[in-house]
Amino acid sequence: MNxxxxxxxxxxxxxxxxxxxxxxxxxxxxxxTVSESEFSLSEVENILWYEVYPVLESNLRSVAGVWEGWSDAWLLQNLPAAVRPTAIHGEPSIIKEIKRCWLLVAEAYAKQKA
Known part of the structure; x- marks a missing residue:
C-alpha cells in the first residue's frame, strides 16, 4: 500500500x-484528487465506504463535530478502519447523505475526464 x-x-x-x-x-x-491518484473511481469508492466511513461517520452524528479537518497524523493513526466491514452500517440519513455526496464527486470526476 502506497x-x-x-x-x-x-x-x-x-x-x-x-x-x-x-x-x-x-x-x-x-x-x-481521485483523477491525480493511482486509484480508479471505483477503488476510491471502496476506500470511502470501507476505510474512511467506518471511522469518520460518527463525526456527522456529533452535536459539535469536527469542522476544521483532521491532521495527516490523525488520519494515518486512525485509518483505515481497524476492521474492514463487510457491509455499510449506520444512521440511514448519514448513509444517504454520503451516497448523495459521492454521486456529486463522480459527476465532477466525469466532467474533468470529458
Whole structure:
C-alpha cells in the first residue's frame, strides 16, 4: 500500500465528514484528487465506504463535530478502519447523505475526464 497516495485520498474524502456545509468546490477537489491518484473511481469508492466511513461517520452524528479537518497524523493513526466491514452500517440519513455526496464527486470526476 502506497501510504502517501492513500493519505491524499483519505484527506480528500474526510472533507465529506466535516460538520460543515459541503460546497461544489469540495466535490471538484475530491474528484481532482481521485483523477491525480493511482486509484480508479471505483477503488476510491471502496476506500470511502470501507476505510474512511467506518471511522469518520460518527463525526456527522456529533452535536459539535469536527469542522476544521483532521491532521495527516490523525488520519494515518486512525485509518483505515481497524476492521474492514463487510457491509455499510449506520444512521440511514448519514448513509444517504454520503451516497448523495459521492454521486456529486463522480459527476465532477466525469466532467474533468470529458
Amino acid at each position: 501510504t502517501e497516495e492513500r493519505l491524499k485520498i483519505w484527506r480528500a474524502l474526510s472533507d465529506l465528514f466535516l460538520d460543515t456545509e459541503i460546497e461544489g468546490s469540495t466535490f471538484k477537489y475530491i474528484a481532482r
